[in-house]
Amino acid sequence: MQVNKTNSEISLKFDDKEFDWKRNESLLHRLENEGVVKLVFPLHDEVKRKHLLRNWALNWHDFTWQPIDEIYSYFGTKIATYFAFLGMYTRWLFFPAVSGLATQLIDFGSLQWLVLPSFFIFVISWAVFFLQFWKRKNSALLARWGINYSFSEYKASCNELDPLRHSLSVQGVEENKFDDAPAEKRRLQRNEWSGVLLRIRNNAIIVLGIICLQLPFELAYAHLYEKTKTEALRYVLTALYLVAIQYYTRIGGKVSVILIKYENNQGEESSADSLIYKVFGLYFMQSYIGLFYHASLYRNILTLRQVLIQRLVVSQVLENLIENSIPYLKYSYKKYRAVHKKKEEKESPSGKSVRLSTRVEKEYLKPSYTASIGEELEDGLFDDFLELALQFGMIMMFACAFPLIFCFAALNNATEIRADALKLLVMLKRPVPRAAATIGAWLNIFQFLIVMAICTNCLLLVCLYDEEGKWRIEPGLAAILIMEHALLLIKFGFSHFVPEEPAWVRANRVRYVAQAQTVCSKQLLRSITKLDSKWE
Amino acid sequence: MQVNKTNSEISLKFDDKEFDWKRNESLLHRLENEGVVKLVFPLHDEVKRKHLLRNWALNWHDFTWQPIDEIYSYFGTKIATYFAFLGMYTRWLFFPAVSGLATQLIDFGSLQWLVLPSFFIFVISWAVFFLQFWKRKNSALLARWGINYSFSEYKASCNELDPLRHSLSVQGVEENKFDDAPAEKRRLQRNEWSGVLLRIRNNAIIVLGIICLQLPFELAYAHLYEKTKTEALRYVLTALYLVAIQYYTRIGGKVSVILIKYENNQGEESSADSLIYKVFGLYFMQSYIGLFYHASLYRNILTLRQVLIQRLVVSQVLENLIENSIPYLKYSYKKYRAVHKKKEEKESPSGKSVRLSTRVEKEYLKPSYTASIGEELEDGLFDDFLELALQFGMIMMFACAFPLIFCFAALNNATEIRADALKLLVMLKRPVPRAAATIGAWLNIFQFLIVMAICTNCLLLVCLYDEEGKWRIEPGLAAILIMEHALLLIKFGFSHFVPEEPAWVRANRVRYVAQAQTVCSKQLLRSITKLDSKWE
Secondary structure (H helix, E strand, O other), X not given: OOEOOOOOOEEEXXXXXXXXXXXXXXXXXXXXXXXXXXXXXXXXXXXXXXXXXXXXXXXXXXXXXXXXXXXXXXXXXXXXXHHHHHHHHHHHHHHHHHHHHHHHHOOOHHHHHHHHHHXXXXXXXXXXXXXXXHHHHHHHHHHHOOOOHHHHHHHHHHHHHHHHHHHHXXXXXXXXXXXXXXXXXXHHHHHHHHHHHHHHHHHHHHHHHHHHHHXXXXXXXXXXXXXXXXXXXXXXXXXXXXXHHHHHHHHHHHHHHHHHHHOOOOHHHHHHHHHXXXXXXXXXXXXXXXXXXXXXXXXXXXXXXXXXXXXXXXXXXXXXXXXXXXXXXXXXXXXXXXXXXXXXXXXXXXXXXXXXXXXXXXXXXXXXXXXXXXXXXXEOHHHHHHHHHHHHHHXXXXXXXXXXXXXXXXHHHHHHHHHHHHHHHXXXXXXXXXXXXXXXXXXHHXXXXXXXXXXXXXXXXXXXXXXXXXXXXXHHHHHHHHHXXXXXXXXXXXXXXXXXXXXHHHHXXXXXXXXXXXXXXXXXXXXXXXXXXXXX | OOXXXXXXXXXXXXXXXXXXXXXXXXXXXXXXXXXXXXOOOOOOOHHHHHHHHXXXXXXXXXXXXOOHHHHHHHHOHHHHHHHHHHHHHHHHHHHHHHHHHXXXXXXXXXXXXXXXXXXXXXXXXXXXXXXXXXXXXXHHHHHHHOOOHHHHHHHHOHHHHHHHHHHHHHHOOOOOOHHHOHHHHHHHHHXXXXXXXXXXXXXXHHHHHHHHHHHHHHHHHHHHHHHOOOHHHHHHXXXXXXXXXXXHHHHHHXXXXXXXXXOOOOHHHHHHHHHHHHHHHHHHHHHHHHHHHHHHHHOOHHHHHHHHXXXXXXXXHHHHHHHXXXXXXXXXXXXXXXXXXXXXXXXXXXXXXXXXXXXXXXXXXXXXXXXXXXXXOOEOHHHHHHHHHXXXXXXXXXXXXXXXHHHHHHHHHHHHHHHHHHHHHHHOOOOOOOOOOOOOHHHHHHHHXXXXXXHHHHHHHHHHHOOOOOOOOOHHHHHHHHHHHHHHHHHHHHHHOOOOOOHHHHHHHHHHHHHHHHHHHHHHXXXXXXXHHHHO
């Protein structure tokens, strides 16, 4: 970044404006403040972009193959990881899609009653192994790209340590061991626990909000939808619902962002994870509660199937259409207005830079890759991952109700890869590359969805095989079963609230790494200066 | 270690023997081979030992406080970690002990039916938080002792890498990136998968052995014990059972050790973990199947309580007695024989070293701290941890049947700390210190026992509250519930079989760390030699 390093102010002139560039001030910031520079964003590299367009977005030969290394070098780690995950997910979907097709087409005769349970077991094992192999693939990718976990962890905790270091340097305290500074240790421990309490409070607020506000609303909609007989009224109701739920989700997202600001998350990545969990909670309720209502209301597998197909086709097709058309429409409208404005003004810049200016201008008009919720913390990957997670939840949680759903999902994902690639390469500004070693919070959400799928499919099987309603479950037994499931949730969920490593140990370790790095770099510097002094 | 560094052989003489000390040969090995040195073991440091004896083993003021740092410096990481865990476990046991006592003493009136379920939920949450806080304490201890995780990981994988390095140095191949050596990568991948398959096969053998051989045997014993009416016959039966089961466990342990030798575990620590899982399986069946049988046979909480008290008191008291008296008796017998022998021989060494020789001799006669199973892989900590884990399993899995059991466990553990300390300080040879960053496989076993406890206590509650047998569960429902639990087990268990990080990535990372270390040490060496050359 250009900084004024001279001893005097420099006066700059642009169009009609004139302003001073103060000492030690960043030129870019100054220009941005003055309104000369409107936005700083990375430009597309036309050669590479066209190459990727040909090899990736418009490569119709192999549906799941992607040039991951090229994507990595063009878009950075985070987007490359997303596409690697999407590709692997689509490839792995082949297995349940084929076996789902087989359960529908082949007649197993007297063993027909065994088909659904075995399909269920197969699907759960598939999901477990898929996520495990994804972790392996992820670490293999990181090794190939030369990214080190521990370094990213080190960077993440720098934020946390910065004030500490500052206070140390101000007080001029020199300390080698952390044990010598029990005050620091106590401070870190206090911070950690207040952070944990804050996070628990915020999560409780969100969970209560979802259960007390969203759940009744969703159930009311599902109930009213069933009660109204006229088609016209149903459409009106659905329109009202869609508008209302959109506002509700937006408000929920905003509340989450505000709450997260008060959490002392370590680094931006951790805040983004916190947002993901909270917003996924909202969407989880919104996407599946209607399905659960239908399933429990009818106890009829055929109606549930119909609803599932409707949901999957409508949500996926509509979402893909909206996702891809809205940016294009926005871009076209902006371009039209810009051209119109220019014509009116009749003042084009000097002839030399016309072509370049128009290319940059064109890219400036393109919408950027932003998240629909929490733009401050996340980029467009949030929406794409959310879509994937909701799809995964739907196909897993209702696997037994409709095994063919895996075929739909596989087809949808094959087009999704190309659509997302086109969106990034053609329709949007080139996003700023972001570092992320893993898919982070989404992996935990996928794991959670597998556990949910085990429970929901068991319920579905009970409904399916117990058509006569003979398997009456007594209230006492039901209470104990519910308690068991709640406790299993506690067992596997609560331990996340208490971090395994105390903050002061972590700080200690990070400090050790930092020290080792400074020692190394100092030695390097010394050897360089020695070389220099030899030549003098 | 003393090595002959001169250019000629040295001839040594001891008593009547005479032998040559070859060039570059270790003196100790030579002497051991010649039978002059019988055993190499660390001696007790009398000053420190007496200090520890006073402050730790015979400190009757505070039952759970222990001088962990002194234990660490005297016995090493692994034993200190064990005592830190035992102390924390005993302290934490206070909470469920008090609430267990409260459930028995206080009459809650009309809310009495809520007492057991809430005690159950409290106990499970307690256990979850206890293990989570133990992890924190463990990492805090490691930080205090200056032990770095990654380094121990590095050491563990050295074994794995050694042949690799060797082959590289022989071939004289210089490579910077692992990607350049796809053959090496393929070799590591092949090794990894064959290792996984071998481990699955071995575990399958052990599980089948337990289910097909041990389970019927245990059930037959429990059944016969119920059927026989005469007290005398029962004693005979129990005696037969105890002898048989001991042989069975020994054989199982030996089979496990043999199987483990064919697994390509990475380092000794990993083999020990593998042994722990396998042997714990044997003991798990042996300790609890009788209890399950009683619980399911009588469906009567009072009988189960009686059996629990019997088991806990008998096993803990007897075990403590045996554990402490057998080494003492062995020691006394050996000492008696040695003194007897000396009297007969009437040949004492030269007068000068009489006192020292007798002290060393005395310690030589003490039994060493060995495991009852798999001595090649584990030391006496195995038995101590096994005892703790079996106790934890018993109190957790039958918590609802007998809440007072926590008081017994707390009392037992308070004495256990002192007994174990006395054993290590007085009755045994000073064990060779072993490095271990965590309690390793035992932590996973404790986690597994919590999940088991959730399921067994739910079953117990069903038995307790369903005295009239009205909550009949239909076979279909039962099948689906069993399937659900099996799938949850798959979800949380199977992912352990597939390591998260491919072997070649790990090798790559370890190599990177090793490189960084050599660079650092080379620079250090260079700076030292520079200093040297200045002074020349």
